[in-house]
Every structure is written in C-alpha cells, then in structure tokens.
Amino acid sequence: MKAFFLTLLLVASAVSASRFDLTYPLRLRSDGSETLLEGITCSAWRYATSTNNIRDWKTVPTECEEYIKSYYETHKFQDHSKAVNREAYFYAREIPLAKDGRDVFIFDVDDTVISNLPYYREHGYGTEEYNATEFDTWLEKGEAPALPETIKLYNKLLNLGFKIVFLTERNAGHIKITQQNLRNVGYTTWHKYFYKGSKYTGLTSGQYKEQMRKQLVSAGYRIRGIIGDQWSDLVGEAVGDRTFKLPNALYYI
C-alpha cells in the first residue's frame, strides 16, 4: 500500500514537473512564446524593453518575430493598452479643472493615437531595420487606424474638459496628411498640434519634445498628463503631473 502511494506521488510529481517546465530556468520550452534569446526569453526581452531597461535597440531580435506577432495579433497588446489608458482616465477624472482652460493632456501621435501596425506587419514585426523611405510611403497614405483604447481615453478627456495637445515628431510636410488621418479615424478636435519644424532637425525626439513642453508651460498651460508609446515622450523636463507609457514592442526612439 505504501509503495502504491509512493508510486502515485512520483507519477503526480513527474506530471506536474513536465506541465510546469517554465518554473525551471534551464528547461524553458522552445515554442514561439519562449524562444531563447541569448539566455532570456522573448517575453523577458519585451518586459525589459517596455520598462526601459534595455534601451536603444535597433530592431526586434529575429528570434522573436513570432512572439511579437502573437503579442500584437492575439489582443495582448490591446489588453495592455487598455490597462494604461483606463488608468489615465481614472487619474484624470479626479483632477479638478480650472476655469481658464489651461489644463492639458499631451498625446504623442504615432503608435499612441494612431497605429503603424499595418506597416510593421509587412516588415517583419520590427525585425527589419527602419527604412525612412518606405515608412514615409506608408505614412503619406494617411491610413493609420485609430488605436481603439486610446481613442476612448481621448473622448473621455474631452468630455472632462481637458485641452488636447498632439506632440509629434512628424515634420511640416506631413501636417496635412496627418491631421486628415487623425480626423478620418475620429480624432476630430485638438487645442494644439506640435510638429517637428526644420529648426529642430538637430534635436533628438526627446529633446525636441521637451522643448515643446517647456513652451507650453511658459505659455501658462498646466501639463496634467502625457501619454506616449516611447520613453522619450515621457522623460526630461516639464513632464507634467503624471505620465502614461503605452506598449510598443516594434521599435525604439
């Protein structure tokens, strides 16, 4: 009898060990989600990039293309975006707005309010090196869809009475197509739209955005919140009261 239970116990532990291989670091499964990448998994890579611990990466590691594809195509990305946008709303609705109309929420544009996923689908989900010519061809179509979770936040903030500021690194030549794209997908109004004028060409995205935010503050605006998919949207000076970081596992700026 004792031997019987011992056998049962051994069988049970063997089954649980094989079902929960992921708890043993040396026995990672090698399906798409757990591809090894120089000792870490693709999900660990995504975590470390999204928290800005891995920085300045040029492309998604080729080993992780399937993983990133599944992150975007199985609603995980939207789920994560929802968590961030919802939290931004919970935060914003508690802010008592002044009557002077100077409480602003800053939105980045690319992959914050509109999505470039259709482009990246055709370019290996970020595994291919950035090609400005090809990206501009996509951008100039003006067909980027709205990010469904961000547009909900946008509408709620408008209803609460916040002024919406778009702050994008897109240039002067792209103002018309971008604004048309924004309107077509439901972003019909904004208080200000900052683009990267030619005099800022020498600045990094982060430096340029910091300058624009400082201008806003000098003009008497209160930056209540910033939402963006890149850390360079959210760090530096004049970052306002609170920042919200959306997921982007396709590229780093």
Ligand SMILES: *[C@@H]1O[C@H](CO)[C@@H](O)[C@H](O)[C@H]1NC(C)=O
């Ligand atoms: C970028 O794309 C264009 C158009 O497809 C191509 O002619 C060019 O060689 C590409 N540049 C690089 C660096 O791959």
